[in-house]
Amino acid sequence: MLIGVLGCMAERLKSKLLEEEKLVDIVVGPDAYRSLPQLIDEAETGTKAVNVLLSREETYADISPVRLNSNGINAFVSIMRGCNNMCAFCVVPFTRGRERSRDEASIVAECRDLFEQGYKEVTLLGQNVDSYYWVDPNTNHPVDFAMLLEKVSQISPSLRIRFSTSHPKDITDKVLHTMKAHANICKYIHLPVQSGSTRILQLMNRTYTREWYLAKVKRIKEIMPDCAISADIITGFCTETEQDHEDTLDIMRQSQYEYSYMFAYSERPGTLAAKRYSDDVPDDVKKRRLDEIVKLQNNLSLETNKKDIGKVFEVLIEGNSKKSNLQWMGRNSQNKVMVFDKIENTQLQPGSFVHVLAESCTQGTLMGKIVNHS
Ligand code: SF4
Incomplete structure (x- = not known):
């Protein structure tokens, strides 16, 4: 039996797993899956097999995953990898590398193939799907996310399309109008806010202000009044005051989220926040603020559901x-x-x-x- 560790954390844990504790035979970073067969051969000879190099090009185009445990209805298709943003709390830029988009034709072909296999819904996945950008090497024509969405939606009116995740700074009117124009593109946007305080957003390096975010929510509702919005929220980020926390509660009320993924801030080694700021909000304060956020979201979810009764x-x-x-x-x-x-x-x-x-x-x-x- 060979034991391997695969994925983003492999790079950080490699010396601990391989050398200190001698626990595993294979360590593979997220950009090296193509070399798995060689690495397994290598490990079978008794050598430890390691490849944690990050790539600027690897997108895993044309590798169709075997979908184990799938319900045969919902499928997930990666359209890009990595992220060029540098949110202070986030480890992704260090573990998944620079952003690179996958060939448009291979994405459309994979989605069409899934539809032909009987799948009814595909979710296009990326850390920041709205910055998808591909230049066709034959025609030199650039393809942005709105164009990709449109192409996928044209495979069949009975194939539903979802996507995640949208960075508020990158989602464009063009994407919103494309969503509106195609009934099979689901009217749902996951739009992480992280905090309602402009000061905290700046510390987090989110590159938008509270007002800018609220204007984006307003724009979504202007173009698609029936569009649901969900968010990610981090409470208790470094230096967060009661006023910052109140601003988060307020932005939740104003945005009327259907759902939120809510977390107390937990420092990740190697991130900008870990290097620059002190994790100085006490645990009991984080917990109390998280409870308040969760309670508010539960109320908002109930209220937005009540508005749907009769529809x-x-x-x-x-x-x-x-x-x-x-x-x-x-x-x-x-x-x-x-x-x-x-x-x-x-x-x-x-x-x-x-x-x-x-x-x-x-x-x-x-x-x-x-x-x-x-
Ligand atoms: S939080 Fe999202 S947008 Fe920010 S660095 Fe991480 S992956 Fe990129």
């Missing part, structure tokens, strides 16, 4: 609901989970689209009934 949504069925085999569970375009009773004598199955009337809700789920199916 009909197209839902992609993903499987049985957690609680009952007599009910289906699926998501609407806004990425909200909907649960509804199955109906007899229909061909409906996971992967089918149905129209569901929302009749009641909790903070995490809309409950309803099927009103139309094909």
Whole structure:
């Protein structure tokens, strides 16, 4: 048996794993997966096999992953790797290297192939999808993210498209109008805010202000009033005051997030924040602020769900609901989970689209009934 460690942390842990504790045979960084067969051959001879070099070109184009444990309905396609931003709390620029975008044609071909295999939804993935940029070497024509989205959406009207993650500084009106123009591009944007305080945003090196972020939220809602927005929020970042925390609560209220991923700040070795600032907000203060943020988000999620009662949504069925085999569970375009009773004598199955009337809700789920199916 050979034991290997693969991924972003491999570079940082390599000497500990290989030399100090002699725990593993293979250590492979995120840009060296193509050399796995040679590294395994090497390790089989008894030599420790290591490749943690970061690449400026590797995008894993044309490697189609075998999707183990997939439900056969939702697939994820990487369109780029790495990140050129330098958010002070983030380790990605050091572990995944510079940003590079994948060949547009290979992305579209992979998505088409997934659709032909029966997948109904693809999520285009990247650390910062809105800065996707590819120049076709044959025509010299540049392709930006809006153009890529449009191409993927044209594969079939019955293939749903999602994407993540958007950096607020990079998502453009062109992307928003492309989303609006194509019904199969889901009306949902994950738009990490991280903090509602301009002072903290500057320390985090997020390159936007509170006002700039709020203007972006307003623009999204102007172009697509039905678009759901979620966020990432870090509480207790270095030097965060009560006023900064209040600003975060306020930006959450103003943005009316459908959902948030919320964390207390935890220092990552090697980041700009670890080098420059002291992690000086006490743990009990971080915990209390996180509790307040989570409580507010729970209320916002409930309120936004209540506003959906009485509306009909197209839902992609993903499987049985957690609680009952007599009910289906699926998501609407806004990425909200909907649960509804199955109906007899229909061909409906996971992967089918149905129209569901929302009749009641909790903070995490809309409950309803099927009103139309094909
Ligand atoms: S938080 Fe996102 S945008 Fe910022 S450096 Fe990390 S990956 Fe890049």
